[in-house]
Amino acid sequence: MRAFDYARPGAVDAAIATHAKADSAYLAGGTTLLDLTKIDIMQPEQVVDINGLGLDRIERLEDGRVRVGALVTNTALARHELIETHYPVLSQALLSGASTQLRNKATTGGNVMQRVRCPYFRDGASPCNKREPGSGCSAIGGVNRETFAVLGTSEQCIAAHPSDMCVAMAAIGATVSVHGPKGTREIDFGAFHLLPGSTPEREHALEPDELITHVTLNAPERDARSGYLKLRDRASYQFALASCAAHLTLKGGVIRSPRIALGGVATKPWRALEAERILEGKTPSKALFEQAAKAAFKTATAYEHNAFKIPLGQHAIIAELGELTGLATTQEAS
């Protein structure tokens, strides 16, 4: 951990201006930033503490959407009445993530910006295209189990996106509001996170000095059902091996507007669009869910230690859809 300067501006514009003065990092909850600066993976010259910006509100907009301040903690978001009522998938996803202590610190904006958990990325020494473009990927020929993807991978990087919250947001649909030196703009949630492709060092759509101020969730749909199922080795305090966020409505016995997102198995919060197409307008059945689950992993690439994530991810989809449509009997959501 290098020495850095510290600033705590009181307004968004000031924060952006301060950030632009040096090689900087925004500090929200710190659970990613301080972790990575401690192990010398991030080396900011300046840390801009944004906790004084007042971005900690959750509010319902006139159009029905719910706007979440970037500094709303994971705990506050998960426990908020609007979220518990209208977006159970998000509440469940948040509460399945990390630990009580980390959720109390981690923020909405910070979680969007969460970085991969690949040990080769984090060790500061192994070849890693994300950390040192062009140096190679140690994970492809190394150990690639828990925190590695089977969807959206490239020959440059196979690290999975670690967030649970983002998977739920991908299923709900959201926009990310950012402020930057050139003003403000909105980024569709699905376009925010980038696939590694040939540039794994580029992880998101933010321009230099831009700051996430809010994430705005699509307006809740009437009669929508949603839920999150996270599968992992131990029962808590572990990143997903595979997870499924599902959001749908049942009208006249058929599935409408299904939105399925996957976690733990992909290099970004992963919309299973093919699965959604298969489900749309169909009557729920085990066979249908299996067909959708199979389609969701049609493009998957298994690596030496994570092939099991393909059937496991399919299990997550089938079980969560069963839960939401009432096909399952005792399936617990978690």
Add this chain to the structure above:
Amino acid sequence: MSETLNTQKPRIDGALKLSGGADYTADINLDGQLYGYPVGSAIASGELEGLELEEALGMPGVVDIFHHDNFDSTLKHSPNSFAEKNTVSEPRLPFEDTTIHYHGQYIALVVADTFEHARAAAQNVKGKYRANDQVTSQLDELDADNVAGLPGVLQEGDGQSRGEADAAYENAEVTLDHHYSIATETHAAMELHASTATWSGDHLTVYESTQGVVFQRHALSHVFSMPPEQINVISHFIGSGFGGKLFMWPHAIMTAVASRRLKRPVKTVVPRQSVFTSAGSRPRSMQRVRLGARADGTLTSIRHDGSNETAFVGMHNDTVISATPSMYACENVAVTNRVGEVNHGMPCPMRAPGEAPGLFALETAMDELAWQLEMDPVELRKKNFAERDPASDLPWSSNHLIECWDNAAKRFGWENRTAEIGAMREGDEIIGYGMASQSWEAMRLQCSARVTFLADGRLQVSCGTQDIGTGTYTIVAQTASELSGVPIEDIDVRLGDSSLPSGPLSGGSFATATVLPAVKAALDAATQALIDKVTQDGQAFSDVDSESIELNDRALTYGDRSIPVTTLLEELGIGQVTAEASAEPGDEKNDYSFRSFGAVFVEVRWDPGISRLKVERIVSTIDIGRAINPMTARNQVEGGLVMGLGMALFEQTEYDKSGYLYNANLADYIVPVHADIPPIDVELLDYPDYHLNAFGARGVGEIGLTGIAAAISNAVYHATGKRIRDLPISIERLLMAN
């Protein structure tokens, strides 16, 4: 005995531990102290060609950087002898040569004025390496049949083989031949290893998180060519060790050298990653078990061939076959263990070494045999119960294994088991029942202690052993209180200091059986010293035959005469009476075999729809002789069961093909968390084993971790029909197995 012994006593150090007042090594800050931070090798095999130090040396607060080229060349190796109490974990001295033997091997120690400065500079020290492509893993070849023809060191099982195991196997009516493996595990004690060294003239004081202050003192005395009396090792509280802190690691030597060179105290708290790479593990082991039996279940042959990895920097035999010859009545038994070198950090004993991995293989094989024979697994074990130790042909000092099986089975509800695979269900979940036997050898070693009667009525007891969380402070106080009548709150127990009378390692479940007899001997000696004074002319008992005087309830008594010790000290005009004494085992090992036994039963739930396996409940009955403090003893067993749950389902220290330790942290090395813990029901039988010592205690630290992994694996088979012979029983193994 007694009001105080075999009684549930809250720990005497409880208030300190619960309020943040207990001083663990890293909590001790000395005036003028500097901070050390180690740098580990980025590669696992090769040569260190040089270090980039310039940038780090110029960083704020950096005082010096120690490495191969500037380290102390006068250091000597410790002889590494258990008998001489100078065993070390890693025999190689720090920075001894420039060969890289494992990922994380220390290549430098940065010393700076603050922790932050030391860490920042350490992150800027980069090694220049010539990597060796050849990373050795001889053990991968051990699946072949001919054990003797394979690489690695063949270590016969202490001459424990008997009969003609191979011939009996060939002639057996029913046979079984399977391979088992256990992943490398890491102790992962919550307290990071830490060492603070300070020199005063030619005297070295080391604050260390260690399970053996005496061993470390003796090891340091060889390394630094000093009389042991000039070295003191202090470890008042230890954030546990599980074997990982039994013997000294290189960081302690690095720190002491730095302190001597810089003439200031130096504190090194080993970062978590380095604890994983460079401070021990239970090595990966591979085992082959062959069983032969008659159709009625009588075992006719047991052949158990084990192997474990060790490091190039030292030999560690994990003795996975150690319990096998004693477990069951069988005339023909052959055991071997082999050791092969790999480019990994040095392994060392980890809680229940040998028995935990060995009984996973043997007790899983017994379950498989029961299925082959269509016998109840409990009945198969009972059929082969050993009335005396078949390995030594000595009678057991005390063995209540049959009661353990029956007691645990009853409390578990084993009779409700439907034998058929997958037949027990609840909702989406398939229920599996499994059981296994548990065992750990009981040992007792030599030990000294000191007891002092103080004028204010307190009794001080001191011994150079440690309390690593097992409750040693408390049981020493209970024992001294019981024997002297001094209330437990007036017993002052001093442990964790090598200047105290020499005490045992806190490991191997032998501390209780070893220390308490020494406490008694020292109390007797101190009492005698007091009697010698008060029977002098003019003193209170001058008219009395000294051999008839007894210590009772804080007083010396003779017939109706009873005078409190405090009164006697006051009359004598002295502040204390003290004595040191030793106790050691006699020749009882020639007459009896000492082993603790237990039985563990497990229910698992398997939800195939989501590939989720969970342990639903654990029931265990343990025979450890007498528990001095059933509260802390039961806690030990429960903790062992929890660690066994981790061993069975999660734990795996993963190295990639280059020898890189992939998951050197507590997020990627999966240990059980609170949400994984099912209801645990432990019953301790109470059959004092007076052949081992006057207190009847055999010790309790390890046994909980034995058998549990097999019981879980056996329950998984009952639920799923999948026989997982490789630990951990991970999701992918369950998904991919047939």
Add this chain to the structure above:
Amino acid sequence: MTEYFDPKTQGGATSKSRRNFLKTVGASGVAAASTPLWAQTTQARAAETPEGDPVKASAPAPGMSRIQLNVNGVERTVDVAPQMVLLDVLRNELGLTGTKKGCDQGQCGACTVLVNGQAINSCLSLAISHQSDEITTIEGLERDGELHPVQQAFWEHDAFQCGYCTSGQIMSAVAVLNDDRIGQSDAAVREAMSGNICRCGAYKNILAAVQDARKTMKGGV
């Protein structure tokens, strides 16, 4: 009735001498501890926590900032570099070594403290960012020389072995018991406490202690 720590109303209460509770704890049914001399030394050091540090004469060293931290109800003045995390400042600068470092990466929970009543990992938090917060560590739980009910319950249930994760376990337990959003079932407590790893495996007794303390604290907070 003794007023126990409540994150919603905490603040202003001063940590009393830590020696007192050792003398009085016997009254609650647990045998009073015999405190060895070396331990008393440690305690005395902790007990001498000043009621606010003396004004420092010299300016902070280059690169350091002088900040105020409210720890256990006491305003502390300390010079920190921006990158210093709360855990290291508590332990190395303020002498509050009851909060432990187990991983330094938010992966174990040994460093758990309360900030404005919420449990956080102090290893992943900059000290300099906590200048307007109320920080409570394990040293700040007892009141009037008595252990907090959670500490007491941990003692009576033997909810620890080595004691190293214990400070963090207790701080989490206090937060859990004061958080009405967290269910009271065993399963809810287990999940909420899963950010505190106990490698000794004393979970069974920890759960029993938390649930028992819940009864003691009922109406007491």
